[in-house]
Amino acid sequence: MSHIHIPDGVLPLWLWGAGWLLTLALVVIAGKVAERHEMRRKVPLLGVIAALMLVAMSSEIVPLAYHINLTVVGGILLGPVLSVIVAFIVQVVLALLGHGGVTVIGLNTLITGAEMVLGWALFHMLVSMLSRRRAGLAAGIATVLTLALTTTMLVGIVWLGGSGATGRETGALDPADLKFENPFATGVFSVGLFSGGEEHADETDPAADEHAQEPTLSVGRFAAVVYTLGPLGWLIEALVTAGIVGYVARVRPTLILSGALAEKQRRIPGDEAGGL
Amino acid sequence: MHIGAVDQAATLGTSWLHRSWPIAKLVAFALVLAAAMVTWNLLVLLGIVVLLSAAIVSSRVKPGLAFTLAAYPAFFAAVFALASAPDVLSGFVIVLKALAAGLAAVTVALTTPYPQIFAPVQRVVPGIVGDALLMTYRSTFLLLDKFANLMTAVRLRSGVSVGQPVRAARATTQALGGLLLYSFDLSQRDYDIMRVRGYQDRLRVAVHPSTSRAADAVLVATTLAALATSLLWRIAADSLNPYSWLVPIPALFALLAALVSSRRKS
Numbered sequence: 001m002s003h004i005h006i007p008d009g010v011l012p013l014w015l016w017g018a019g020w021l022l023t024l025a026l027v028v029i030a031g032k033v034a035e036r037h038e039m040r041r042k043v044p045l046l047g048v049i050a051a052l053m054l055v056a057m058s059s060e061i062v063p064l065a066y067h068i069n070l071t072v073v074g075g076i077l078l079g080p081v082l083s084v085i086v087a088f089i090v091q092v093v094l095a096l097l098g099h100g101g102v103t104v105i106g107l108n109t110l111i112t113g114a115e116m117v118l119g120w121a122l123f124h125m126l127v128s129m130l131s132r133r134r135a136g137l138a139a140g141i142a143t144v145l146t147l148a149l150t151t152t153m154l155v156g157i158v159w160l161g162g163s164g165a166t167g168r169e170t171g172a173l174d175p176a177d178l179k180f181e182n183p184f185a186t187g188v189f190s191v192g193l194f195s196g197g198e199e200h201a202d203e204t205d206p207a208a209d210e211h212a213q214e215p216t217l218s219v220g221r222f223a224a225v226v227y228t229l230g231p232l233g234w235l236i237e238a239l240v241t242a243g244i245v246g247y248v249a250r251v252r253p254t255l256i257l258s259g260a261l262a263e264k265q266r267r268i269p270g271d272e273a274g275g276l
Numbered sequence: 277m278h279i280g281a282v283d284q285a286a287t288l289g290t291s292w293l294h295r296s297w298p299i300a301k302l303v304a305f306a307l308v309l310a311a312a313m314v315t316w317n318l319l320v321l322l323g324i325v326v327l328l329s330a331a332i333v334s335s336r337v338k339p340g341l342a343f344t345l346a347a348y349p350a351f352f353a354a355v356f357a358l359a360s361a362p363d364v365l366s367g368f369v370i371v372l373k374a375l376a377a378g379l380a381a382v383t384v385a386l387t388t389p390y391p392q393i394f395a396p397v398q399r400v401v402p403g404i405v406g407d408a409l410l411m412t413y414r415s416t417f418l419l420l421d422k423f424a425n426l427m428t429a430v431r432l433r434s435g436v437s438v439g440q441p442v443r444a445a446r447a448t449t450q451a452l453g454g455l456l457l458y459s460f461d462l463s464q465r466d467y468d469i470m471r472v473r474g475y476q477d478r479l480r481v482a483v484h485p486s487t488s489r490a491a492d493a494v495l496v497a498t499t500l501a502a503l504a505t506s507l508l509w510r511i512a513a514d515s516l517n518p519y520s521w522l523v524p525i526p527a528l529f530a531l532l533a534a535l536v537s538s539r540r541k542s
Binding site for chain 1: 279280309312313314329345346348350353355356358359360370371373376377378380381382384385390393397401402403404405407408409410411412413414415416418419420445448449450453454455456457458459460462463464466467470
């Protein structure tokens, strides 16, 4: 679940606003850290990885009609600091294409960023536990675990926004008798403009009680759908990620197995000078 | 997603929306998005969708491309609504909100080249983020071309077929792996070229000046009216709700005028 397909105006202001604030804070911090550590030379790399993720999201696997995200691959390649920046960029471009709301860019960045950072951390942990030769398997397992966690994060977001945010009035038309009705009869000015009209000033008003009991977003049903369909997506993403990481680990291992995971140099006895 | 087609429409178009000031379009986008967010009134949302359709018709971009792109978020919103909406009408409203927001985003994207959209964003984000946004734009088209060639090569060798999903997935994965290695080399080469050309601080994009102040004013005023209507119907729903059917009518007239105008020009 690299991004949520919840339209603008469904989640309450405090939730998507908090998402935006947190995202901007993280992006600014990541930007400062990147610039302090002379990561400017990685600007083209950021661009190509973001582009690669966008290209992957635009190509379906025949005939399953599923688009992969490559978030874990991106996380493994970029590390945690640059992952936050790429997550933000990908979500901005996707929002411009109408693929995800503008207000949920913040929340989407948090989910995508979490996926990339978690994927990177789990991959490193699993490679050191298994072996460098099983980088593909490690990436696959890391992907499944990461996607399961971020899907739970998604359900948590819907739960946070769902209880009050969607118990709203739909306005003019009553579908039962096709008559226009006034949904705000219990108090026009008590309606939160951006909070969805779920608050009523006069709590003792019976009509207000009636409104309070209106059905709200079914988080349970949403979770059931997500956890039923999700594992198929996790599996596909895991297989693709394992395939790509395994391929890169074979062809050019230094790209993903650097730092602590790098192959230790073998010293040939009698060649202490390192071949010089 | 049709990233290449979107860029072509934005770059080669000559309509009044293409010539409008990018910042005016971004302001208009924010206003119309706010209008769609504020209201939960089905008819007000319908009015916004019709108004945006009029803008798309008048901009002479391919309506099929615009509506296909906007249908994407609407489809996912329908899945979300199906999974969680409390009733059918709420579900319709959720889908219409997504359609309105999607159409607004697509209208801007189809009439404004990406660097012009990123230019104002670039000024408020850290340098590395702004530069990476522009590099993403450039790299996307290079990689799309490369990926298309790779997939053609895979298909020619019967690597992708509907009847063999495992083989298809493996071929797609290997193509993506190859693309990944290519993208690494590309990024290294790009950086070397940028350094040679003097890249040190940040990439700068100048925003195109306005070619018609009147068109900008019409654009912002119309979207401001849409937001005002949305707010009015939200705040004074008590007295205005019975007249909600009036809201889509001006938008329908605008759509009709745009259709007649586009017929005459073609």
